[in-house]
Amino acid sequence: MQDKITKLFKAIADPTRRDIFHALVITSTALSITQISNQFEMTRQGVTKHIKTLADAGLVSINTQGRERFCNAEPKALQDVNKWLKFYEQFWDDKLRDLGNYLNSKDA
Amino acid sequence: MQDKITKLFKAIADPTRRDIFHALVITSTALSITQISNQFEMTRQGVTKHIKTLADAGLVSINTQGRERFCNAEPKALQDVNKWLKFYEQFWDDKLRDLGNYLNSKDA
DNA sequence: TTAATATGCAACTTTATGGTTGCTAAATTA
DNA sequence: TAATTTAGCAACCATAAAGTTGCATATTAA
Numbered sequence: 001m002q003d004k005i006t007k008l009f010k011a012i013a014d015p016t017r018r019d020i021f022h023a024l025v026i027t028s029t030a031l032s033i034t035q036i037s038n039q040f041e042m043t044r045q046g047v048t049k050h051i052k053t054l055a056d057a058g059l060v061s062i063n064t065q066g067r068e069r070f071c072n073a074e075p076k077a078l079q080d081v082n083k084w085l086k087f088y089e090q091f092w093d094d095k096l097r098d099l100g101n102y103l104n105s106k107d108a
Numbered sequence: 109m110q111d112k113i114t115k116l117f118k119a120i121a122d123p124t125r126r127d128i129f130h131a132l133v134i135t136s137t138a139l140s141i142t143q144i145s146n147q148f149e150m151t152r153q154g155v156t157k158h159i160k161t162l163a164d165a166g167l168v169s170i171n172t173q174g175r176e177r178f179c180n181a182e183p184k185a186l187q188d189v190n191k192w193l194k195f196y197e198q199f200w201d202d203k204l205r206d207l208g209n210y211l212n213s214k215d216a
Numbered sequence: 217t218t219a220a221t222a223t224g225c226a227a228c229t230t231t232a233t234g235g236t237t238g239c240t241a242a243a244t245t246a
Numbered sequence: 247t248a249a250t251t252t253a254g255c256a257a258c259c260a261t262a263a264a265g266t267t268g269c270a271t272a273t274t275a276a
Contacts, residue, residue: 013117075199091183
């Protein structure tokens with residue numbers, strides 16, 4: 001199907017999902033599906049779908065208790081994004097270095 | 109339409125686009141559309157579409173010279189992704205800190 | 217000037233995505 | 247036990263996205 005990093009990127013590429021994820025991160029307590037949906041202008045089923053996508057990407061964990069399903073954010077999953085970024089970071093640093101060299105040569 | 113950060117996330121959410129971007133990053137010279145498409149099992153027009161998406165997200169800059177259009181990667185655009193990540197980094201750090209506290213309490 | 221090259225644009229197809237409605241089932245509460 | 251609450255599942259819809267083919271156009275080379 002889809003590789004892990006793509007799932008992760010696609011999960012956070014949707015603004016609504018970023019909002020849901022954010023809401024979960026800043027809440028210390030786990031939230032049930034209904035509690036989450038109440039915070040959004042969308043049907044519960046719509047929210048459920050997004051949560052499934054987030055869970056598939058490892059960004060949310062779900063704990064079932066009775067008829068309720070409590071969701072928790074798993075920000076650590078974002079470390080893979082960070083790892084991906086790290087490689088390219090060296091190139092934007094290089095550009096800064098190049099700019100520095102350029103400015104120095106102008107001064108001289 | 110779509111906000112900047114969403115465009116950026118969507119651009120890198122596609123594996124082909126990540127490949128194109130990567131190819132441009134690791135090449136010191138700018139590449140024409142044709143040169144890029146030759147590296148992919150896809151029509152030139154397909155690649156062109158991806159490049160347009162990358163350019164819209166600020167990840168690629170295009171320099172027209174005669175009938176050719178030379179593309180350059182702009183890894184610096186990824187700094188916005190980094191900025192977005194930064195906020196959540198503190199939460200995965202918190203988790204590590206919590207784990208540290210837990211281990212310490214076990215030692216005592 | 218004719219031929220070849222590099223490219224963009226438009227239309228089209230297929231599949232994915234975001235979201236909805238309607239229904240069912242399992243827990244809980246009265 | 248009956249009513250309510252929490253949630254999943256399936257079907258459906260509209261739109262976006264990935265990729266294709268075909269054609270027009272501008273630049274460059276013969």
